[in-house]
């Protein structure tokens with residue numbers, strides 16, 4: 001016997017019934033799935049690893065393809081995220097900065113020489129004055145990237161929190177000035193009367 005064709009109304013009624021039943025049991029399904037996942041963690045992990053190991057190349061290609069076909073939209077999404085969450089991002093960046101400044105300020109977010117506390121004019125100083133060399137070696141421009149690097153590397157020794165004033169004073173004391181400034185000073189000393 002041929003299957004009876006349903007009218008559009010009957011089809012819609014059937015779909016509505018399915019949707020209703022799906023919604024009714026949604027929570028039950030979620031709980032039972034979570035229970036199953038929790039009880040079978042090792043098996044699920046092993047199965048996923050098996051799949052991954054036997055499909056390495058395909059997965060790599062898929063991921064690459066996805067990246068190239070979604071490059072523009074991903075960049076757009078990132079930009080939108082940055083605009084929508086500007087305050088939160090700035091707050092997070094400030095928290096990272098304060099964390100590092102406090103560590104190198106011996107437990108206080110302040111200059112270790114004069115106690116100045118405004119984070120806008122506090123920086124991390126290379127005690128040996130080799131900041132330029134470090135920047136060249138690591139390719140870091142400083143700022144947030146540098147703070148993150150310090151945290152990631154478990155706060156290496158050789159740094160201290162200084163205010164901008166004290167950093168300039170220290171540079172002058174240790175003759176760590178930029179070459180241009182150094183030359184100018186040399187010229188001025190030569191020209192000055194005895």
Ligand SMILES: [Zn+2]
Pocket residue numbers: 111112113114115116162163164165166
């Ligand atoms: Zn200071």
